[in-house]
Amino acid sequence: MLREEPLDALMSRAYAVKARVWGKRVALRGLVEISNICAKNCLYCGIRRGNTKTVRYRMSEDEVFAAVAWAAENRYGSVVLQSGEVMDEANALFVERILKRVRAELGDSLGITLSLGEQPDDVYRRWLDAGANRYLLRIETSDPVIYARIHPAGHSWQARRQCLRSLKRLGYITGTGVMIGLPGQDEDSLAHDIAFFRDEGVDMVGMGPYIAHPDTPLAAEAPRLGRERLLELSLRMIAAVRLAIPDANIASTTALQAIDPEGREKGLLAGANVIMPNITPQKYRGEYLLYPGKPCVGEDSELCRGCLERRVKSIGEEIAWGERCDPLHFGKETR
Numbered sequence: 001m002l003r004e005e006p007l008d009a010l011m012s013r014a015y016a017v018k019a020r021v022w023g024k025r026v027a028l029r030g031l032v033e034i035s036n037i038c039a040k041n042c043l044y045c046g047i048r049r050g051n052t053k054t055v056r057y058r059m060s061e062d063e064v065f066a067a068v069a070w071a072a073e074n075r076y077g078s079v080v081l082q083s084g085e086v087m088d089e090a091n092a093l094f095v096e097r098i099l100k101r102v103r104a105e106l107g108d109s110l111g112i113t114l115s116l117g118e119q120p121d122d123v124y125r126r127w128l129d130a131g132a133n134r135y136l137l138r139i140e141t142s143d144p145v146i147y148a149r150i151h152p153a154g155h156s157w158q159a160r161r162q163c164l165r166s167l168k169r170l171g172y173i174t175g176t177g178v179m180i181g182l183p184g185q186d187e188d189s190l191a192h193d194i195a196f197f198r199d200e201g202v203d204m205v206g207m208g209p210y211i212a213h214p215d216t217p218l219a220a221e222a223p224r225l226g227r228e229r230l231l232e233l234s235l236r237m238i239a240a241v242r243l244a245i246p247d248a249n250i251a252s253t254t255a256l257q258a259i260d261p262e263g264r265e266k267g268l269l270a271g272a273n274v275i276m277p278n279i280t281p282q283k284y285r286g287e288y289l290l291y292p293g294k295p296c297v298g299e300d301s302e303l304c305r306g307c308l309e310r311r312v313k314s315i316g317e318e319i320a321w322g323e324r325c326d327p328l329h330f331g332k333e334t335r
C-alpha cells in the first residue's frame with residue numbers, strides 16, 4: 001500500500017472511505033501555541049531546550065482565554081492548547097485554571113484538546129476533570145531504535161507509550177502520530193507505525209513530514225528525501241491510516257503545507273478530515289518555530305479563517321462550523 005498502488009488510486013480509495021464516514025466535511029481545531037518553554041531536548045525540534053536562539057514566551061491566562069473565546073465566537077468546533085513540555089506544579093495549575101475558566105464562561109460545547117507532552121497521571125486526571133476532552137501525544141516513531149536516534153539520553157520511548165496508554169485509560173479521546181522522513185525510517189517502519197496506531201486503539205492521528213530545523217542537532221544529518229518524495233509518502237500515510245482506521249480523526253497538518261503550498265488540501269483529498277488553523281496571537285507565532293517555513297506566521301487569525309474557507313471550498317468540501325466532530329472511533333473498541 002505504501003509503495004505499490006499509484007498515489008492517485010490510493011488517495012481516491014481513502015477519500016471515498018472518508019466521505020462515507022464523515023461526509024464532505026472538514027473539522028476545525030483552532031491551535032493555540034500557549035508557550036514555547038520546554039524542558040526537553042528532542043534533537044529535531046526548533047523549540048528544544050538547547051536552542052538558545054529561541055526567545056521564550058508563555059501566554060498569559062487572559063491571552064489564552066481570549067484566543068479560546070475567539071475560536072468559540074467564530075464557530076470553531078474545538079481548540080488545541082499546545083506547548084513545550086513543562087512538568088511542574090505551576091504549569092499544571094496554570095492549565096487547570098484556564099480549563100476551568102473556559103468551561104465556566106464558555107460552556108461545554110467546545111472540544112478542548114491538550115498537547116502538552118508527557119505528564120504524571122494525576123496531572124492528566126486533573127486536566128480531564130477541569131474540562132479537557134482530548135489529548136495529542138505523538139509517539140514520533142513506533143520504532144524504539146529510531147526514537148533513540150532522534151532523542152538524547154533520558155527521553156524514553158517506553159515512557160511516552162505509557163503516557164499514551166494512561167491517557168486512554170483515564171478516558172481522554174487520545175491521539176498520536178509520527179513524523180515522516182526521519183533518519184533511519186523506511187517504508188517498513190512506516191507500515192509498522194500504522195499497525196501501532198491500530199493496536200494502541202487511538203482515536204486521532206496527526207502525522208506530518210519531518211522538516212530539518214537548522215539550529216538543531218538532527219539537521220546535521222544529510223537530508224534523505226526530496227520534497228516531492230516526502231509529500232508523496234505523507235499522503236500515502238494519511239490514505240493508509242484512513243483505510244486502516246476508517247472512523248479515526250486524521251489531521252492534515254501544517255507541516256504538509258510547509259512543504260507544499262497546497263499540502264493541506266492534498267492531505268484532505270488523501271482522507272484526512274481535520275485541519276488545525278493557527279489562532280495563536282500573531283506576536284508569538286514567530287517564536288514557535290518547530291521547523292523553518294511554517295505557514296501563516298505573519299497573518300492574524302481572521303485572515304487565516306477566510307483563507308482556509310476558500311481553500312476548503314476549492315476542493316469541494318465544507319467546514320463543519322461549530323461542530324466538535326468527536327472521532328467516531330472513540331469508545332468503540334475495548335482493549
Ligand code: SAM
Nearest residue numbers: 044045083084085115117138209210211290291
Ligand atoms: N511538546 C509537546 C510534545 O512534544 O508532545 C507538544 C508540542 S511538540 C512541538 C508537537 C510536535 O511537533 C511533536 O510531537 C513533533 O512531532 C512535531 N515536530 C517537532 N519538530 C519538528 C520538525 N522539525 N519537523 C516536523 N515536526 C516537528
Ligand code: SF4
Nearest residue numbers: 038040042045048084
Ligand atoms: Fe519539547 Fe515537544 Fe519540541 Fe520535544 S517536540 S523539544 S517535547 S516541544
